[in-house]
Amino acid sequence: MQNKTDKPLLKVEGLKQYFKVNGNFVVKAVDDVSFEVYPGETYGLVGESGSGKSTIGRSVIRLYDPTDGKIMFNDMDISKRMNKATNNALRTQMQMIFQDPMASLNPRKKIGDIIGEGLDIHHMYQSNEERDEKIKRILQKVGLAPEHATRYPHQFSGGQRQRVGIARALIMNPKLIIADECISALDVSIQAQVVNLMKDIQQETGTAYLFIAHDLSMVKYISDRIGVLHLGHLLETGTTEEIFENPIHPYTKSLLSAIPAPNPIVEKNRTALTYDYRSSGIDYTKGTNHLISGSHYVKCTDEELAKWTK
Numbered sequence: 278m279q280n281k282t283d284k285p286l287l288k289v290e291g292l293k294q295y296f297k298v299n300g301n302f303v304v305k306a307v308d309d310v311s312f313e314v315y316p317g318e319t320y321g322l323v324g325e326s327g328s329g330k331s332t333i334g335r336s337v338i339r340l341y342d343p344t345d346g347k348i349m350f351n352d353m354d355i356s357k358r359m360n361k362a363t364n365n366a367l368r369t370q371m372q373m374i375f376q377d378p379m380a381s382l383n384p385r386k387k388i389g390d391i392i393g394e395g396l397d398i399h400h401m402y403q404s405n406e407e408r409d410e411k412i413k414r415i416l417q418k419v420g421l422a423p424e425h426a427t428r429y430p431h432q433f434s435g436g437q438r439q440r441v442g443i444a445r446a447l448i449m450n451p452k453l454i455i456a457d458e459c460i461s462a463l464d465v466s467i468q469a470q471v472v473n474l475m476k477d478i479q480q481e482t483g484t485a486y487l488f489i490a491h492d493l494s495m496v497k498y499i500s501d502r503i504g505v506l507h508l509g510h511l512l513e514t515g516t517t518e519e520i521f522e523n524p525i526h527p528y529t530k531s532l533l534s535a536i537p538a539p540n541p542i543v544e545k546n547r548t549a550l551t552y553d554y555r556s557s558g559i560d561y562t563k564g565t566n567h568l569i570s571g572s573h574y575v576k577c578t579d580e581e582l583a584k585w586t587k
């Protein structure tokens with residue numbers, strides 16, 4: 278949990294991530310987003326498909342060069358060109374778990390080698406025995422058995438594969454794990470198991486999570502704070518309690534109204550609120566932005582294009 282005196286582990290300030298689509302059109306996938314993640318806490322990022330959640334995750338871990346803005350991680354500026362030491366620190370201290378473990382695990386590699394890859398790349402052991410011991414320990418931590426190390430990804434269930442994904446991130450002893458829809462592909466019962474495992478691991482290791490998801494009920498369960506994203510803008514951020522008890526933005530209200538209630542009497546009377554940003558009275562598109570069919574594609578000048586997609 279966050280300690281008020283802590284300094285943020287991750288501080289994202291005015292992050293912009295634009296992509297060229299064609300001609301003079303760019304998509305402002307992430308537009309001026311700022312938030313902080315404190316050591317050991319879970320920050321949930323929610324929003325509909327295409328709102329820019331994955332793009333934020335990928336910019337933060339520097340799979341992209343941000344168009345603009347500042348990203349501070351563990352007192353290092355990681356938004357610009359990084360020197361070797363900073364790059365190394367980022368590659369070990371920040372890890373990512375992906376939505377589809379089958380697609381992200383090399384089918385021709387044994388589970389032990391998949392999990393040990395980060396250790397191999399960063400030379401994080403003195404001997405092969407130490408390496409194997411680390412892999413064995415991490416397999417146990419995520420609820421798998423040491424003998425699983427010699428099997429291949431297709432020999433596992435979806436839930437087990439996601440445990441492998443978690444083990445692979447965890448073995449690096451990261452300060453921050455970005456989990457992009459890491460439970461969305463799993464059965465609901467397995468989702469709860471994996472989320473509980475992630476919570477236990479957090480208790481034990483103190484790692485922070487940037488937890489990206491559609492499903493607000495799981496986000497509510499795991500997050501200390503939540504940010505609500507829409508069309509690349511962070512509309513609202515607050516503690517989980519604030520967002521659920523007292524949502525301010527109409528889009529947040531509509532997201533919350535879409536969650537089914539467990540009580541059938543309440544559920545029967547539930548009405549989902551619709552949200553139309555065009556009539557919301559909120560200016561998403563300051564300046565000359567031109568919206569195409571409700572998206573955030575904008576036409577820009579040649580100078581803007583050169584600046585934004587350098």
Ligand SMILES: Nc1ncnc2c1ncn2[C@@H]1O[C@H](COP(=O)(O)OP(=O)(O)OP(=O)(O)O)[C@@H](O)[C@H]1O
Binds near residue numbers: 329330
């Ligand atoms: N590399 C890219 N090139 C061009 N456009 C992109 C690129 N990556 C993302 N986009 C666009 O940016 C917007 C945000 O995409 P993103 O994948 O971040 O959304 P998301 O919130 O993760 O959605 P989902 O919930 O479906 O995963 C979308 O309009 C998408 O088409």
Ligand SMILES: [Mg+2]
Binds near residue numbers: 332
């Ligand atoms: Mg996504």
